[in-house]
Amino acid sequence: MKFTAFERSKQGTGASRRLRITGRTPGIVYGGTTPPQVIEIDHNALWHALKKEAFHSSVLTMEIGDASSPVLLRDVQVHPFKQLILHVDFQRVDANTKLHMKVPLHFFGDENSPAIKTEGCIANHVISEIDVLCLPGDLPEFIKVDLSGLKKGSSLHLAEISLPKGVSVVKHGSDKNPVVVSVVAVAGAEPVAAAAEPAAEAVAKPAAKAAAKPAEKANKK
Secondary structure: OEEEOEEOOOOOHHHHHHHHHOOEEEEEEEOOOOOOEEEEEEHHHHHHHOOOHHHHHOOEEEEEOOEEEEEEEEEEEEOOOOOOEEEEEEEEOOOOOOEEEEEEEEEEOHHHOHHHHOOOEEEEEOOOEEEEEEOHHHOOOOEEEEOOOOOOOOEEEHHHOOOOOOOEEOOOOOOOOOEEEEEEEOOOOOOHHHHHHHHHHHHHHHHHHHHHHHHHHHHHO
16 A cells, blocks of 8 residues: 655644644654654545555555655554644564564454354454564455354354464463454344244144135035
8 A cells, every 4th residue: 555755854843733734744754774754744645544444554655756665554643632643653664574563353254153143142353453473575454254153152262363374473461362252142032943933833824724724615515
């Protein structure tokens, strides 16, 4: 994903305030062996880019003039009540240095799982993103999690998630294998099979009555 930035000549609180008035957002790019570089970005373009998941979790291409470089979004400062981005930080990326990044999880297949399809349960997403360590070339935009095998009373743990090649999980705290998705029974919900039986009986009774009427008429004759 690409974005355009511009070199910023003036620094300081006053200069940043004047820059925001003109519709630009001040920022900085740091990391690597190159000194930090102060930049500015069109505010509206940045605002719309921040709404995209990939802008937060993938390696970006920053274009300044004729030069381009790979960077990661590291921090965004937003005004407490205005729709205004105050400052943005990017980190330079080295192709041979591993990255520590948060990557979102994309869940699928839950509607086909026995727990949701027939056992009156729902899938509770306990974790929506995980910390990973990998080279920039291996960084996934997101990680897919298949929930089609969920059953009532079961849970999906971190160790059960299939990771892309070259990607490892960075674990935190004492729980080395936390629950990612738990199966929760819905109060008052009945299994589909049990609920279908009364419905089948209700259909069968009118059909039996309809079949009996011609037989009654034949007996009367």
